[in-house]
Amino acid sequence: MGLSNNEPLRPKVLCPEKLSVDGLTLLRKTIDVDERKGLSAEQLIEIIPAYDALLVRSETKVTADLLAAAKKLKVVARAGVGVDNVDVPAATKLGVIVVNSPSGNIQAAAEHTMALLLSVARNVPDACASVKEGKWERSRLVGVEVKGKTLGIIGLGKVGLIVARMARGLGMQVAAADPYASPSVAEAANVNLVGSLVELLPMTDFLTIHTPMLASTKGMLSHGEIGQLKKGARILNVARGGIVDEVALLAALESGHLSGAAIDVFTVEPPNKDPESAAAKLISHPRCVCTPHLGASTVEAQENVSIDVCEQVLQILAGELPRSAVNAPIILPADHMTLQPFVALVEKMGSLYTQHFTSTKKQSGRTTFDLTYEGEISTISSTKPLFTAFVKGLTSPISDAEGFNVNIVNAELVAKERGIFVNERMSRDPTTQAYSSLITVVARPPSRAPSLGPLGQTLSTEKDTRRSEDRQHIISGYCSDKVPFISRIDRFSTSFKAEGTLLICHNYDSPGKIGVVGDLLGKASVNINYMSVAPASYKNHEAHAPALEQQGQQTSSAPQTPKESTEALMILGVDREVDKHVLDGLVEGGGVLSVSSVVI
Numbered sequence: 001m002g003l004s005n006n007e008p009l010r011p012k013v014l015c016p017e018k019l020s021v022d023g024l025t026l027l028r029k030t031i032d033v034d035e036r037k038g039l040s041a042e043q044l045i046e047i048i049p050a051y052d053a054l055l056v057r058s059e060t061k062v063t064a065d066l067l068a069a070a071k072k073l074k075v076v077a078r079a080g081v082g083v084d085n086v087d088v089p090a091a092t093k094l095g096v097i098v099v100n101s102p103s104g105n106i107q108a109a110a111e112h113t114m115a116l117l118l119s120v121a122r123n124v125p126d127a128c129a130s131v132k133e134g135k136w137e138r139s140r141l142v143g144v145e146v147k148g149k150t151l152g153i154i155g156l157g158k159v160g161l162i163v164a165r166m167a168r169g170l171g172m173q174v175a176a177a178d179p180y181a182s183p184s185v186a187e188a189a190n191v192n193l194v195g196s197l198v199e200l201l202p203m204t205d206f207l208t209i210h211t212p213m214l215a216s217t218k219g220m221l222s223h224g225e226i227g228q229l230k231k232g233a234r235i236l237n238v239a240r241g242g243i244v245d246e247v248a249l250l251a252a253l254e255s256g257h258l259s260g261a262a263i264d265v266f267t268v269e270p271p272n273k274d275p276e277s278a279a280a281k282l283i284s285h286p287r288c289v290c291t292p293h294l295g296a297s298t299v300e301a302q303e304n305v306s307i308d309v310c311e312q313v314l315q316i317l318a319g320e321l322p323r324s325a326v327n328a329p330i331i332l333p334a335d336h337m338t339l340q341p342f343v344a345l346v347e348k349m350g351s352l353y354t355q356h357f358t359s360t361k362k363q364s365g366r367t368t369f370d371l372t373y374e375g376e377i378s379t380i381s382s383t384k385p386l387f388t389a390f391v392k393g394l395t396s397p398i399s400d401a402e403g404f405n406v407n408i409v410n411a412e413l414v415a416k417e418r419g420i421f422v423n424e425r426m427s428r429d430p431t432t433q434a435y436s437s438l439i440t441v442v443a444r445p446p447s448r449a450p451s452l453g454p455l456g457q458t459l460s461t462e463k464d465t466r467r468s469e470d471r472q473h474i475i476s477g478y479c480s481d482k483v484p485f486i487s488r489i490d491r492f493s494t495s496f497k498a499e500g501t502l503l504i505c506h507n508y509d510s511p512g513k514i515g516v517v518g519d520l521l522g523k524a525s526v527n528i529n530y531m532s533v534a535p536a537s538y539k540n541h542e543a544h545a546p547a548l549e550q551q552g553q554q555t556s557s558a559p560q561t562p563k564e565s566t567e568a569l570m571i572l573g574v575d576r577e578v579d580k581h582v583l584d585g586l587v588e589g590g591g592v593l594s595v596s597s598v599v600i
Contacts (some may be wrong), residue, residue, distance in 0.1 A: 011052040011317050016044065016060050019079055023306030023311045027313065028233050053077065053313045055233040056085070058269075058293070064090035067522045073291040075099060075316045079307040080296055081109075082240060083326050091327060095410035098326040103158060103296040104305035105296035110162035112295045113208055113238045116262035117167075120234050120289050121146055121206075123329030147171035155211035155239070156181040156191065156221070163208060164191050175200055201228040206236065213240035223248040226258070234260040238295045241265040246278040253287055262289040269293060312453045319347075342377055342439065343389045345477050345484035348498040348600045349441050350393025352486065355598040356504055357473050358445070369394075377437035378426040384411075387422060390441070391415045435478040438487070443473040492569040494534035501574050502598045505586060509535065509568040513591060517570060520589065524582045527575040567593075 011031045015024065016039050027033050034051075041061065048054070048070040055077045056062060064087045068152055076086055078100040081584040091098050118123055122143035130137050151167045153160045175192040177200040186193040187376060194200050197220075201207070207229060211217050221235070221584045222245040229235075235258060237244050246267055252258040270292070271279035282288050296305065320343075323336065357590050371390060373383065388411035395414060415422060476488035477498065483497040496502075503521075507513050514531070521528060524542045572593075578597050586592045 012050060013055055014048065014051040015055040016377070017055075017057045017079075019055060019057070019308035020302045022303045023079075023308075023310030026307065026310045029311060030314070031317070039065055041066070048073065052317060053311065055079065055309065057084055058082070062086040062091070065090055067094055070094075071097070075313055075322075077313050078326075079104065079302075079305045079309045082213060084240065086326075092410065095414075097316055097322060098397050099249075099309060099322045099324050100326055101305040101308040102324055104308045105298075106158045106162060108298040108301035109159045109210075109238055109295040110166060112238060112264060112291070113159070113163050113210075114166050114263065116236050116238065116289055116291070117146065117151075117206055117208070117234075120236070120260040120262040120287075125289050126286060146206070149173070149205040150175060150203055152176070152200045152207045153191070153205070154178070154197070154200070154209045156186060156193070157210060159238075160193075160210040161189055162210075163210065172206075172277075172396060174294075175203060188500070197225060198228070200224060200274050202230065204229060204233055206234050208236040209239045209243055211239055212245065216422065217243050219243070219245050221245060221248070221249065228253045229258070231257055232259045234258060234262070236262045241267040241269060246282060250278045250281050250285070253282075253285055254417065258287075259490060260287045261285075261290070262291075263370060264291045264295050265293055281379055322514040335382065338377070339385050341479040341482040341484060342437070343385050345479055345498065346371075346386050346439060347389035347393035348484055348499060349475050349477050349486070350390045350395075350441070351600050352393075352476055352489075352498070352598055353441065353443060353473065354394050354588035355600075356489070356596045367419070368423070368444050370423045370425060370440075370444070372425040372427060372442070373437070374427045374440070375437040377439065378428045384426055386439075387411060391420060391424065395421060397533075435480065437474060438478050440474065440476040440488075475590040488538075489534065489569060491536045491538040491567075492530055492534035494569065494571060495536035496530075496532040496571050496573070498600055500529070500600070501577055502600065503570075503572040503574055503578060503583075503586075503595060505570040505572070505595045506593045506600060507570060507591060508566060508590075508593070514570065515588060516589075517572070520571070520582070520585055521574070521578070524578070524585075526582065527545045529573040529575060531573070532570060532571040536567050 009031050010030065012034065015033060015035045016037060018037065024033055024035070031053075036047075039047075041063070044060070045066055047065060049072065052072050053075045054060075054062065054070070054073060057079050060086060067073065067076075067087060067090050073094075073096050075097045076091060076099070078086060078098065079246045081100055081102050083098060083100055086098055089099050125140045127137075130141065145470060146167075148171060150173045151164075153174065156164070156176040156178040160176065160178070164176065167174050173192070174190065174192055176186060177197050181193055183193055207221075209221070211220070217240075220243050225326050226235070226245075226248050235244065235249065244263075246378055249258070249261055249263075253261060261282070266279050268279065271277070271283060274280055283290050290388055296302070308324075312324065316322050320340065369390070371387070373380075373386075391411045391414055414420075440510065474488060474490055475486065477484060477486045479485070485495055486498050487493070487495050489504070505517060507517075514533070518528060577599065583595050586595050
């Protein structure tokens with residue numbers, strides 16, 4: 001039996017390089033994976049429009065031209081740490097998320113660093129080759145012990161710290177230069193954290209580099225810096241080619257200033273085979289140990305990075321947060337777990353606003369939104385994922401139809417282009433409700449919006465009250481067991497699960513109204529899954545905003561029941577979208593003031 005017309009097509013992932021089968025097996029459960037190795041740049045551009053995700057290692061060049069051709073692409077996943085083969089600014093502009101695996105191969109890289117350190121200290125590769133040639137050159141191959149020597153580390157990140165601990169285990173003294181390193185972390189690892197390379201280089205016997213390849217680190221170690229090292233020092237590079245000037249390194253080896261070097265990465269890979277090139281001369285130099293970019297080449301590391309990036313591809317294609325987005329703010333692991341259900345909630349609140357409040361009239365001008373976080377949610381380190389989810393929810397009824405991808409990468413740009421202004425506010429005071437965190441959206445026109453008075457109450461003129469189109473709209477929500485709920489829509493207090501197809505009916509709160517609506521829907525063969533009646537628990541049209549820290553005032557978020565309540569919202573969860581003539585019938589024959597159909 002073939003696919004039905006309503007069954008969605010499975011996303012497609014292109015993998016032009018070899019990856020561990022463990023990660024690809026995860027993808028194949030829900031995604032079509034094409035492994036097509038050996039493609040030229042032109043062939044990639046030709047086929048990329050059909051794919052939702054691109055999975056690469058270091059060989060594939062993800063250029064601006066390739067990204068521009070990838071009309072469906074949502075994510076580029078780099079199975080490794082460095083992303084210098086990906087045009088990240090071009091991806092960001094197009095809303096394509098770039099993810100990597102910053103921790104999957106750190107142990108492998110650290111161990112390879114130590115392997116090269118010991119190899120260059122004890123002349124292991126030269127000795128091996130000598131024995132294989134039938135020689136026995138013990139006196140020529142005398143090495144040095146590392147115990148008591150000083151290891152200098154440039155970049156005290158994850159790999160640098162592991163290398164430092166391993167070196168301490170071998171009895172080495174360890175010093176490091178890193179302007180962003182934590183002094184307390186360095187102290188705990190028994191690392192002497194110095195202020196600059198000028199201070200680090202003269203004290204170093206072995207120098208190892210663990211920084212990314214950036215404009216500021218390219219050629220970081222050239223003639224001047226290498227000249228500051230002790231005579232007889234040794235250099236290791238398992239980070240990125242180009243950080244060490246290959247011409248300067250070769251000159252220092254040939255002059256005898258350096259006793260040795262161990263290089264795993266080159267400026268151009270594979271290195272230039274021209275025998276006159278610096279790379280070729282380094283490879284053939286007797287005091288240079290070379291390996292073909294093996295820092296991450298262990299079975300375990302390949303499995304780790306493959307599984308890591310494939311899991312992130314699944315997360316992104318499912319609309320969830322990635323763990324390691326290169327072109328997005330870093331989210332702490334603890335915050336990631338806290339944010340995930342609220343990301344879903346805020347997106348649904350944005351979508352609810354657009355579908356419910358703009359369904360019967362066209363919005364004009366720019367709309368300003370106050371997005372307020374109350375309680376525990378206000379303590380998170382970054383609200384960028386929540387901002388992104390809100391903008392995505394607001395624009396999804398339009399952007400989805402246009403095939404436009406709104407995500408954490410381009411949300412600010414989308415908001416600016418569409419005239420959306422979002423003011424994020426925090427209130428660490430615990431909410432007065434039964435839940436620990438509450439998020440409230442207040443939508444207001446920018447030009448004629450009423451001002452907020454003391455305690456967040458709206459100061460409106462009589463004319464403002466009459467002109468309902470100019471008043472503020474409010475939606476509040478919370479999460480219970482990671483499930484998003486809506487707790488307020490304007491004046492109406494409610495509590496319903498924010499999912500599925502909903503009918504939101506505004507009606508007079510009078511006996512028999514539920515039966516009339518149910519009868520009309522039944523005649524249209526619409527099944528009602530659940531129903532929630534929301535009374536008018538907030539006064540008039542007041543946009544009662546939550547308490548804000550900067551106001552220095554405290555305001556209860558609890559509903560205030562008016563003396564007389566004559567209106568209500570009826571929220572119905574139904575099994576399918578309802579035809580327009582049925583909605584019109586609810587207004588004409590069911591005594592409903594207005595009705596909107598919402599899918600969230």
